[in-house]
Amino acid sequence: MLDVKDAVVRYGAITALHGISFNVEQGEIVALLGANGAGKSTTLRMLSGLHAPASGQILFEGEDVTRTKAHEFSKLGISHVPEGRRIFPQMSVEENLEMGAFNRRGSTSDDRDHMYETFPILKERRKQLGANLSGGEQQMLAIARALMARPRLLLLDEPSMGLAPMIVETIFGIIGEIRTAGTTVLVVEQNASQALRLADRGYVMENGRIVFGDLAKNLLHDERVRAVYLGESVES
Amino acid sequence: MGAFGHYLLAHLDTLKHEFWALFVGGVANGLLYGMIAVGYTLVYGVLRLINFAHSEIFMAGGFAGYFVMKALVGASAPSAFASVGLIVLGIVAGGVAGAVMAALLERVAYRTLRRRNAPRLAYLISAIGASYFLFNLAGKEFGHIAVSTPQPYINHAVFHIFGAPVLMYYIIILIAGVIMFIALDRLVAKTRLGRGIRAVAQDAETASLMGVNIDRTIAITFIVGGALGGAAGFLFAMGTGVVYTMGFVPALKAFTAAVLGGIGNLRGAMIGGLILGVFEGLCVVFVQAAYIDVVAFGILVLVLLVRPTGILGERLGRSA
Numbered sequence: 001m002l003d004v005k006d007a008v009v010r011y012g013a014i015t016a017l018h019g020i021s022f023n024v025e026q027g028e029i030v031a032l033l034g035a036n037g038a039g040k041s042t043t044l045r046m047l048s049g050l051h052a053p054a055s056g057q058i059l060f061e062g063e064d065v066t067r068t069k070a071h072e073f074s075k076l077g078i079s080h081v082p083e084g085r086r087i088f089p090q091m092s093v094e095e096n097l098e099m100g101a102f103n104r105r106g107s108t109s110d111d112r113d114h115m116y117e118t119f120p121i122l123k124e125r126r127k128q129l130g131a132n133l134s135g136g137e138q139q140m141l142a143i144a145r146a147l148m149a150r151p152r153l154l155l156l157d158e159p160s161m162g163l164a165p166m167i168v169e170t171i172f173g174i175i176g177e178i179r180t181a182g183t184t185v186l187v188v189e190q191n192a193s194q195a196l197r198l199a200d201r202g203y204v205m206e207n208g209r210i211v212f213g214d215l216a217k218n219l220l221h222d223e224r225v226r227a228v229y230l231g232e233s234v235e236s
Numbered sequence: 237m238g239a240f241g242h243y244l245l246a247h248l249d250t251l252k253h254e255f256w257a258l259f260v261g262g263v264a265n266g267l268l269y270g271m272i273a274v275g276y277t278l279v280y281g282v283l284r285l286i287n288f289a290h291s292e293i294f295m296a297g298g299f300a301g302y303f304v305m306k307a308l309v310g311a312s313a314p315s316a317f318a319s320v321g322l323i324v325l326g327i328v329a330g331g332v333a334g335a336v337m338a339a340l341l342e343r344v345a346y347r348t349l350r351r352r353n354a355p356r357l358a359y360l361i362s363a364i365g366a367s368y369f370l371f372n373l374a375g376k377e378f379g380h381i382a383v384s385t386p387q388p389y390i391n392h393a394v395f396h397i398f399g400a401p402v403l404m405y406y407i408i409i410l411i412a413g414v415i416m417f418i419a420l421d422r423l424v425a426k427t428r429l430g431r432g433i434r435a436v437a438q439d440a441e442t443a444s445l446m447g448v449n450i451d452r453t454i455a456i457t458f459i460v461g462g463a464l465g466g467a468a469g470f471l472f473a474m475g476t477g478v479v480y481t482m483g484f485v486p487a488l489k490a491f492t493a494a495v496l497g498g499i500g501n502l503r504g505a506m507i508g509g510l511i512l513g514v515f516e517g518l519c520v521v522f523v524q525a526a527y528i529d530v531v532a533f534g535i536l537v538l539v540l541l542v543r544p545t546g547i548l549g550e551r552l553g554r555s556a
């Protein structure tokens with residue numbers, strides 16, 4: 001479904017991605033792991049057109065999207081839930097959802113109702129401003145907003161960041177449901193053990209490179225991953 | 237009682253007698269300031285920049301309306317029906333000229349800089365340069381002497397409030413202003429286009445992830461603000477006439493109004509315009525007319541010192 005080949009991304013003189021290659025297949029959940037500054041967010045930002053690669057190629061469903069602009073990706077079928085959630089603070093929950101469907105023609109009220117079923121708390125809060133939601137509510141809204149575009153590929157950047165363990169459980173449960181409903185998921189996480197239990201496959205990034213990738217269950221037991229990302233806290 | 241007491245009493249007496257007449261004139265001026273001010277606020281909302289060439293958008297609207305009136309207004313007084321038609325035509329001409337000028341400015345003076353991630357100062361210089369170029373060009377093409385606009389209607393007193401006459405000119409501004417404010421408010425609050433503008437104002441990058449074309453949205457924002465500024469230019473030209481420097485003072489006052497109401501806040505710009513217009517109108521009693529502009533800019537300095545976020549605070553993002 002998604003094929004990235006030798007992608008290089010630079011911020012001015014800094015090279016953030018030194019030619020990364022990976023792929024995501026239809027129906028998978030793929031986790032992208034790595035320490036702070038490894039280049040995970042940059043990878044997702046490249047995949048939704050926020051930073052065009054200096055070289056390399058990105059294919060989505062066989063189509064070359066290397067130079068596609070950010071605002072065109074939602075129409076193509078890729079939605080990006082950005083790091084830090086980035087809810088529109090002065091829009092209501094309902095308006096935030098409508099923003100997710102910005103480029104869709106026709107009525108989107110069925111989708112909205114569906115989101116309210118999946119995330120009942122959002123229905124309760126639908127008239128509230130985005131700024132007044134809790135972190136967990138904002139994360140749910142960010143995911144629901146991205147789903148309003150009916151993506152075939154969902155990019156999630158650290159959905160568990162700053163959330164209480166119980167809420168993280170809920171969010172990861174919902175990510176599983178999203179995949180079951182037919183949307184492919186590429187998720188960036190620092191919470192490696194959680195992510196790997198959910199994912200089918202994973203890639204590990206270091207200093208702007210993908211250093212290895214494997215089935216998630218293998219990575220969970222991989223010494224290198226356990227040492228660096230799972231620490232002592234993981235029970236397996 | 238000292239001399240100052242007498243001075244104050246005498247002037248308060250004048251204020252009592254003239255209040256309603258000054259008030260009505262102040263409201264009309266205030267509406268014009270508000271119509272220009274929303275242009276500053278809209279552009280500030282999406283770019284976080286003051287468009288210091290907005291005065292020339294106003295001027296373009298004034299001249300466009302003037303030329304339409306010059307071509308169409310005959311020697312004899314027009315019928316009521318013809319008056320309405322001519323005024324609407326003038327407003328449309330001013331609005332279109334303002335919108336075109338705003339679109340050009342965005343393309344030439346702003347977008348080129350945005351492409352290069354230029355520092356803020358570059359935009360300021362670019363806007364002031366564009367402004368100088370445009371009003372000097374207008375001076376060269378249309379002459380340096382102020383001319384009055386052929387009147388498409390008879391400016392009689394339509395009715396009186398508390399004995400003060402309300403002129404047709406004020407009624408026209410009131411109707412046009414209220415319609416434009418309501419339309420703009422609804423556009424930004426309720427339409428897809430308005431949501432796009434607010435999304436860019438709140439978080440441009442995330443807006444683009446939602447599918448909002450940022451370049452297009454910024455251009456449209458200039459155009460919408462330019463249309464109102466241009467229409468205001470025509471309304472102003474009907475009362476005061478046109479000259480190549482006509483934009484400078486009204487636009488600076490409208491900027492004051494926008495800051496007063498909270499730059500970036502649409503309703504604030506409208507309210508700030510009204511407050512400034514009325515305040516300035518009433519001040520005529522206390523200070524010589526020649527000093528009125530000093531009062532307006534005194535307010536600007538005061539607001540910037542005391543409450544730089546204005547009365548309603550800074551946010552275009554809000555629907556309200």
Ligand SMILES: Nc1ncnc2c1ncn2[C@@H]1O[C@H](COP(=O)(O)OP(=O)(O)OP(=O)(O)O)[C@@H](O)[C@H]1O
Pocket residue numbers: 011014015016034035036037038039040041042043083190
């Ligand atoms: N706008 C930017 N300008 C310059 N350098 C940047 C910019 N954004 C990121 N970088 C650099 O690029 C590298 C990769 O950053 P990125 O945000 O992709 O990391 P990350 O893996 O998402 O980290 P985190 O876990 O902290 O979110 C880092 O060295 C970072 O400092």
Ligand SMILES: [Mg+2]
Pocket residue numbers: 040041042083157
């Ligand atoms: Mg990151």
